[in-house]
Amino acid sequence: MTKTELKDFLDEKVLQFETPDFIPHDPISIPHMFSDPKDVEIAGFLAATIAWGKRKMILRNAHSLMERMDHEPYDFIMNFEDSDAVAFDGFVHRTFQPEDVFYFMKALQRLIRKHGSIESIISSHWISSGRPNNLKDTLSHFHTQFFDQPHAPRSRKHVANPAKGSAAKRLNMYLRWMVRSSEKGVDLGIWKEIPSSVLSIPLDVHTSGVGRQFGLLTRKQNDWMAVAEYDEKLRDMDPIDPVKYDFALFSLGAVEGF
Template identity: 45%
Template sequence: MSDFNLKDFLDQKVDEYNHVGFIPHDPISIPHLFVERENIEIMGFIASILAWGQRKTIINKCKELIDRMDGNPYDFVLHHQETDLKQLLGFKHRTFNDTDLLYFISFFKFHYSRFDSLEDAFLIGQEDSEDVNIEKSLNEFKSYFFSLPDFPLRTRKHISAPIQKSTVKRINMFLRWMVRCDNKGVDFGIWTKIAPSKLICPCDLHVERVARKFGLITYDKVNWKTAMELTENLRILDPNDPVKYDFALFGLGVEREM
């Protein structure tokens, strides 16, 4: 299949999957429960970090967490008392537990006391740059996230970074949600300091399997180099918005059309 035909096919699949009907059965439905930017950011981030396993379970656990935070995560983060934190005890999703959650809450309180948006957490050292380097952003974000004293060592496993050779799938997915803006109603496009052209495609098992069949991935291992190779090949198809093809590759993988 030529690049021209592959582009036509994938563009068609993007149009097929990138619509509001995609939302209810995907973790992105969680931030869509809110209209306030801070709640969208907080629950979007948490939903992306919890996004492994069955999507129905992920969504249910996120809704449980929202209930534990009295329906307003941002207000809970900023104004909770120590006694309110008892509401979070016992929360668990796979290997993510209440120890991890309590640190996440501490980080959000720390960050939102200094900045208006979580976007700034991904601009450390690049605040004035018009050409944000996402690899640097992700590495600096992990350092910043764990900059509070006495962070739980166990929690570090939940935040990946390229320096670990990880694909950083979950956070790249979160960045797609926040940055892409195409008026289709799925991705939010509420961040403006990071260009969609700079995003890295989330590389999960579905995306990887389909991408390999199209020759978009040739690298044997699944790591940061794999995500970069995939994204560079998608940039050939659309230099301005390569990560839109996440919809096509993921959709094809989930429905096992390929």
């Protein structure tokens, strides 16, 4: 398949899979439950945080988190007190446990009180850094800010740090949700300061496997260096909206068994 043929093929697959039919079986369905952007960005962040494992389990546990927060994630976090931790008794998603949820509530409360929103934390660092063509350093800065209070070391793994080599799949997926246009009715597009052109591919077993089959990825490890290599190829195909191809690449692997 030539470069042009591959682009045409993937463009067709984007049209096929980037439709509202994608939503119900994907973690993006969680932020879609809300209309207030304040709720959307928090629900999305928490859903993305636990987005590893089987999708049915992810959705079940993400719904459980929202229920425990009375389906008002912004108000719950902004009014959170230590005594409210009882709401998460018994909650477990793989290694994400009540101790981790408690820290996430406190960290989000602290950061949002200070900066106003998750968007503000991310976009202000990216802008002050000179608007680079990727968000690697910004995500590492976010990790540092998130864990700048006493915490259990085990909690750190739940927010990726590209500076340590992580592919940051869940954070990149979250950024896609928040930044990309909502025109197709799937991504939410509530963040306006960051352009889709600087987003990175959410690299997982499906996108990496399909990418290697198509010659879009040669690196064997699924790390940030692989993300950078993949991004370069996708931006060559569409410099304005490269991560639209996540819909094609993920679905080819997860749905069509490529």
